[in-house]
Amino acid sequence: MHIAFQNIQKSFGKNHVLKDISFSIKEGEICALLGENGAGKSTLMNILGGIHRPDAGSIYADGKEVRFTAPEQSIKLGISFIHQELNLINDLPIYENMFLERDYTKGFRRVPHQEMIQETKAIFERMQVDLDPRTLVKDLDSSYKQIIEICRAITMHASVIIMDEPTTSLTDSEIERVFSMMRHLRDQQVSIIFISHKLKEVIEVCDTYTVLRDGNLVSQGQVSDVTTKELARFMVGYDVRTDQLIQQRERGKEILRADKLTDAAAFSNVSFSVHQGEVVGFTGLLGDGRSELFQSIFGAHDISSGKLFLYGKEIHIHTTMDAIKHGIAYLPRNRKENAIIKDMDILENSAIASWKRHAKWGVIQHSIHKEKLEVFQKQLKIRMTNASNNILNLSGGNQQKIVLAKWLSTDPRILILDNPTQGVDVGAKEDMYDIILRLADKGVGIIILSSEANEILRLCNRTYVMYHGRLQGELKAEDMNEQAIMELATGGDAFI
Ligand SMILES: Nc1ncnc2c1ncn2[C@@H]1O[C@H](COP(=O)(O)OP(=O)(O)OP(=O)(O)O)[C@@H](O)[C@H]1O
Ligand SMILES: [Mg+2]
Structure with missing residues (x-):
């Protein structure tokens, strides 16, 4: 789905977070949304996800203006949101969590648990996740929870997926698996907005980038044209050091x-x-x-x-x-x-x-x-x-x-x-x-x-x-x- 933001503004009290943001994401594109802590990335995505309403400006989905007043409307349109902070119910098993935001009914009948378990197993196999779908979420380490959120978004058959820092507690091998799924989804024309502070990941998996700073869009382009160093500079406005920091000290007691x-x-x-x-x-x-x-x-x-x-x-x-x-x-x-x-x-x-x-x-x-x-x-x-x-x-x-x-x-x-x-x-x-x-x-x-x-x-x-x-x-x-x-x-x- 093609998504366009036009002149979006948003304030929280006196805090003018988004001043005038316009940009778009094409169908089948992985777009990195970058910016310092507090730049407004999650706020902008919360607007697309129907959680916040903009003070001014519009969003267009495939050329048609959309106005969400609740998250369900955004989900219904095919926008799936992996939140920065995990969003699972600890007291439910994995497979029920996988179906949380979805319609539990198929025609007139409820999806039987067995079917949910099977579908969860299938996606775990594709993602090489070694977990029993019946495990309670509260018994899982946070890294696994992050993986489950990603799997859930994938099974929702969305046409837009918002990934707000999906890899913060994952290690390299899981990240690789997430990336290969993202590429696979892109091939199926899914549009993905990817937020991350790990710029190496951005270079590896994204097609385009958009950088926010002080409420404005400051830079935009093709990822193939930039380095991590340049992206870092766009974000913070100066060259970020990358040198060794180890200091030899007298080893104490x-x-x-x-x-x-x-x-x-x-x-x-x-x-x-x-x-x-x-x-x-x-x-x-x-x-x-x-x-x-x-x-x-x-x-x-x-x-x-x-x-x-x-x-x-x-x-x-x-x-x-x-x-x-x-x-x-x-x-x-x-x-x-x-x-x-x-x-x-x-x-x-x-x-x-x-x-x-x-x-x-x-x-x-x-x-x-x-x-x-x-x-x-x-x-x-x-x-x-x-x-x-x-x-x-x-x-x-x-x-x-x-x-x-x-x-x-x-x-x-x-x-x-x-x-x-x-x-x-x-x-x-x-x-x-x-x-x-x-x-x-x-x-x-x-x-x-x-x-x-x-x-x-x-x-x-x-x-x-x-x-x-x-x-x-x-x-x-x-x-x-x-x-x-x-x-x-x-x-x-x-x-x-
Ligand atoms: N519900 C809220 N009420 C008041 N202020 C908010 C609310 N949500 C966000 N803000 C403020 O809006 C600004 C932008 O926050 P946002 O979460 O969008 O930043 P971000 O770019 O996602 O940063 P990070 O990289 O740290 O996640 C911050 O100053 C934050 O304090
Ligand atoms: Mg954020």
């Missing part, structure tokens, strides 16, 4: 040591250590167990055997409060489900992990938290109008920055960052890296869990690579490269 940690289901026999001033990576493929490992260390799950030492003394962590008391901070892999509290405002979300720390005689010190937030707002360039607004009014990337601010406010000794730059734009990523490196300079031990090889290669003094819940190997900075990591991540030995 050992802070954290794990000895043969085991949790029957997710990981076994994991031993590692982190010293003061080190930036240590943990990487691997989906199902490697690294997130589960650190969730357990942080007290979210019990560990079945093994020992944990802090400055050489054994510690026992049973709850996340225990972990925070020991100076451990953990920024989780999936923001919406595990990191933000949706009923709270921005200030509360940024302060919640350090309320106790700054309290005087049991009273929360709001002024201290406000000052801290202001400092982080400057350092991380958080785009927000008012700290007392609900966190959900922030764009995805800005929510992520608030979650980082929350953990930085606890002045941790060990900072565990799981997928820290999820949804963060190319410029803001560098700001985050600077903060991480400054903390390492001060002696904080930093652990970065990431599936982006580039993030590990640019930042970490050494990295552990996991495979099916085991530590497959360890690489020092001088031996790290994409190939050596991949070799270990797929169960091989590093050839170094």
